[in-house]
Amino acid sequence: MSFQLPAEFKSQPTPFYYYDLALLDQTLAALTAAARPGNFQVHYALKANSNLPILQRIQQAGLGADCVSGGEVQRALEAGFAPNHVVFAGVGKSDAEINRALAADIFCFNAESVPELQVLNELAAAQGRTARVALRINPNVDAHTHAYITTGLEANKFGISLSDLAGVVDGLDSLPNVELIGLHAHIGSQITELHVFANLSRKLNELQTWLEDRGHQLPHLNVGGGLGIDYQHPDTNPIPDFGAYFGMFEQHLVRRPSQQVHVELGRAVVAQAGTLVSRVLYVKESQQTRFAILDAGMTELIRPALYGSHHHIENISSQLPALAYDVVGPICESSDTFAKAVQLAETRRGDLVAIRSAGAYGEVMSSSYNLREKAEALYR
């Protein structure tokens, strides 16, 4: 099986993002079915893809929203997410962003430092409100993923380190406009070794007991996001194994009666539903290398340039036997390379190329570098 582009899109100006809404719906159905038995509350991480047609479907499927900026909080509300289904994380929330989220009366702030808690307290007091807060802890658990998207190690900037936690918790007494309702952790993204979620669960179990000994009963635990997808085989594994993911927490996280467990998934929800479609501008053969030069580049999809990440690439116009190509974009940087020595059906100028699994962290990370125009989004 290979990628099928709906016929009506074959003559669209390229590059464009194509979103398969039927696959998104199937993914959401699988996700909500897997979350239901354990009553997991799923918040979609808007940072992965914040296009309104996608958000509206996700909201209609009953998910909440996980935001990391004032802009994302606003977008979530525009898309119809109820404020009490919105959480707001981030290591550097500005006063304006906090004020906006307080005014909207969102469900919870995931707070990452003492100074942030103090600011939350002051700004909430000024609005005559109480900020509900989950402490984002840095559990020092290795997510076994790319260094740039590892967030739960002591060396990372995220969360409150375990050695500081006692001081932070004791200090809460002096913050009357902050209400502690939970613990939060997010250890990284594109996690494929699910046992790391067992390690995270064990750490949270210890911390909960420790907090209870200090008189804090927490109604909420938020274990973050991070479930990875299969970039190598998007057609064989279009939908992540949500059952196995929730199973790790069912098995290893010790929940208190009536305690709610929240997750914040981004990539696993939207990645496989998005494809970057581009046209081959030129095929250039040097002595060493055969280049397929596309009209899409790192401005549309920066993941290969930034993380060296793999996206499956197909020539969807050619039926010819395969040859090896370096697939590159038009941007003035050598890092503007999607793949090296990849096998593609023999490629000619004008062929359409599909760059798969681009629904998450694709369009949202695009830029106008080189004064490029924004690629359109097409849905079906």
Ligand code: LLP
């Ligand atoms: N919650 C928090 C606090 C996060 O920082 C993130 C992602 C998520 C949830 C959602 O994680 P997911 O389920 O999508 O793995 N640009 C990178 C990924 C950065 C992820 C940042 N945080 C990439 O293209 O791989």
